[in-house]
Amino acid sequence: MRLETIKIENFRGLTHVDIPFSRFGCLIGENNAGKSSVFQALNMFLKSGTAVDTDFLDRSRSIRIQLSFSEVSEADLKRLxxxxxTRIEREIRDGRITLAKVYKGPGRGPSWSSRGFPRSQVHEGRNRRHIEVWATSRSNRRQCEGHVPRSCP
Structure with missing residues (x-):
């Protein structure tokens, strides 16, 4: 399995970051460019961490962190x-999967996969799906029910 892209919005000092990765990844930047924030967002996503007030660059907007993976193999799935x-296998298309977490406010964000978004919110890109808008608030719970089990707030 290979991490293909990371997209981060409204996290700490990062307004919008879209980082594509090659086989070798290296994050270089000046002081205060946001390198540590990228790693902290990745850590929060992978460890199911919680967001705190200071994680929000703009408190009126949600934090969203999206990871796209390619080359997902049977060996990768056997580790789960x-x-x-069973749940993840259904989400993989052509060895690819996109996972996202959205934090509307402090606390844990619901997890989504590319199939977990209503069809109107998924736009086809070249050879992969790009998620543009996410239903994140409790008022949207009915809208996302049935798309991914236990993923709604």
């Missing part, structure tokens, strides 16, 4: 627990 594997 049975319940997770």
């Amino acid at each position: 627990e049975d319940g997770h594997r």
